[in-house]
Amino acid sequence: MLAEGEGQQQQVELCGGAMLAEGGGRQQRVELCGEAMLAEGEGQQQQEELCGGEMLAEREGQQQVELRGGAMLAEGEGQQQQVELRGGAMLAEGEGQQVELCGGAMLAEGEGQQVELCGGEMLAEGEGQQQWSCVGERC
Helix, strand or coil: CEEEECCEEEEEEEECCEEEEECCCCEEEEEEECCEEEEEECCEEEEEECECCEEEEEECCCEEEEEECCEEEEECCCCCCEEEEECCEEEEEECCEEEEEECCEEEEEECCEEEEEECCEEEEECCCCECCCCCCCCC
């Protein structure tokens, strides 16, 4: 899964249980192996381990990495980058850009437009227009 934002390239990749996120100007790596999580920031390396099901790490530039019961959240500086993993679903949120994967479905949201895929159905939402494709009660 690759998402390109304004002036930055954000790549979110899910391989087994490993997730990698790259931001512009800085490299942010979040890896989930069993119950251990490793996060690398610019000029610093931080390793955290998940015990009980909740972990929260804050770094310079307001970068937050949180893991609770299979869910992971990462926030970047300047822009808000959210990477969440829950039950095989992944969502990445940038500054006006959102990429979400729910139940094997992928949705991407751009600056002023939203593309969402839920249960094999895709919905796209534009700045002055809204387009919906609903599946069950979720959308």
